[in-house]
Amino acid sequence: MMPAGRSGPLSGLRVIEFASIGPGPHCAMLLADMGAQVLRIDRQGGNGWPNPVADRGRATKVLDIRQPEGRDWCRSLAAHADVIIEGFRPGVMERLGLGPDELCKVNPRLVYARMTGWGQQGPLATTAGHDINYIALSGALAAMGKAGEPAAVPLNLVGDFGGGSMFLAFGIVAALWERERSGHGQIVDAAIIDGVASLMTMFAGLVPSGRISLDRDHNVLGGAAPFYRSYLCRDGREIAVGPLEPQFFAILLEELAIEGWENAQYIEGRWGELTGLFAAAFAREDRQHWAERFAGLDACVAPVLTLDEVPFHPHHAARQTYVERDQIWHAAPAPRFSRTPGAIADAVDADALAGSWAASAD
Numbered sequence: 001m002m003p004a005g006r007s008g009p010l011s012g013l014r015v016i017e018f019a020s021i022g023p024g025p026h027c028a029m030l031l032a033d034m035g036a037q038v039l040r041i042d043r044q045g046g047n048g049w050p051n052p053v054a055d056r057g058r059a060t061k062v063l064d065i066r067q068p069e070g071r072d073w074c075r076s077l078a079a080h081a082d083v084i085i086e087g088f089r090p091g092v093m094e095r096l097g098l099g100p101d102e103l104c105k106v107n108p109r110l111v112y113a114r115m116t117g118w119g120q121q122g123p124l125a126t127t128a129g130h131d132i133n134y135i136a137l138s139g140a141l142a143a144m145g146k147a148g149e150p151a152a153v154p155l156n157l158v159g160d161f162g163g164g165s166m167f168l169a170f171g172i173v174a175a176l177w178e179r180e181r182s183g184h185g186q187i188v189d190a191a192i193i194d195g196v197a198s199l200m201t202m203f204a205g206l207v208p209s210g211r212i213s214l215d216r217d218h219n220v221l222g223g224a225a226p227f228y229r230s231y232l233c234r235d236g237r238e239i240a241v242g243p244l245e246p247q248f249f250a251i252l253l254e255e256l257a258i259e260g261w262e263n264a265q266y267i268e269g270r271w272g273e274l275t276g277l278f279a280a281a282f283a284r285e286d287r288q289h290w291a292e293r294f295a296g297l298d299a300c301v302a303p304v305l306t307l308d309e310v311p312f313h314p315h316h317a318a319r320q321t322y323v324e325r326d327q328i329w330h331a332a333p334a335p336r337f338s339r340t341p342g343a344i345a346d347a348v349d350a351d352a353l354a355g356s357w358a359a360s361a362d
Contacts, residue, residue: 008035020087023164119191163195
């Protein structure tokens with residue numbers, strides 16, 4: 001059975017997602033949360049990374065697109081779609097006869113969105129890579145970690161999702177907006193390395209202005225400053241401290257009963273001493289004590305929560321940032337809209353969805 005009309009600002013948008021890993025599924029989830037009808041083409045056995053959160057809100061059709069029957073089914077569906085998302089290496093979809101040249105002939109309004117690490121062209125385009133490689137070549141990884149130690153490897157939030165799925169989603173919506181004027185679709189070449197390069201523009205501009213340094217032993221935003229880092233508490237848990245502004249820094253000093261440092265915040269030569277004072281202060285009490293002490297104050301202090309703790313924080317609870325479904329916590333659709341809010345959709349039957357697309361075109 002087909003579901004009732006979807007809510008959300010992308011209600012009515014039809015998306016074909018060729019199953020991949022990481023940023024492709026996350027982008028498809030974002031579109032589904034905003035009301036798009038997403039139909040995933042999956043291989044037998046899935047993509048190897050089953051994810052009941054990121055895989056939410058779409059229909060799934062298991063097909064072997066290496067066989068003529070599977071390719072024909074995809075071509076017929078593409079004639080009625082608005083967007084295609086694919087995350088294979090360059091040339092794979094062309095060899096399968098499902099590349100943009102062929103499918104956009106069938107449907108000139110199609111937005112064909114391609115998600116890769118290195119992009120469709122360039123010396124590295126056809127080589128393997130992962131998040132750590134893309135952020136390494138974008139200048140992001142070099143700025144992370146402690147001086148004299150190998151770079152600290154972050155979660156793949158920076159590359160796969162910050163530079164990948166978010167830019168893919170932005171590219172899709174931008175292409176759809178342009179289609180409203182031209183009547184034509186186009187190819188979106190979303191490369192993680194390009195997205196991270198864009199994310200680094202803020203730092204690229206602040207370095208020559210002298211506002212910050214990306215050297216690890218001087219990087220205010222990278223943990224070198226005593227007032228922008230985390231500290232261990234008595235119970236072994238952590239508290240995050242970030243009062244960059246002097247007025248907020250003064251509140252932190254007052255609450256920790258540390259005197260004489262009001263005018264020395266940005267004197268780098270004294271950062272080591274101040275780090276020791278902060279470490280000793282926070283180690284005297286448990287994390288919960290400090291969380292309660294700084295709650296509501298402009299000291300820019302917050303407990304470092306684990307993923308299991310996050311849904312129960314009072315701020316998340318008040319905003320309903322997390323929704324429990326099938327005993328799993330899901331982040332609610334973001335961002336929020338005043339008239340057309342997004343929603344986590346239930347899965348639907350793929351054949352019924354495909355049939356409704358075809359019927360609406362008749």
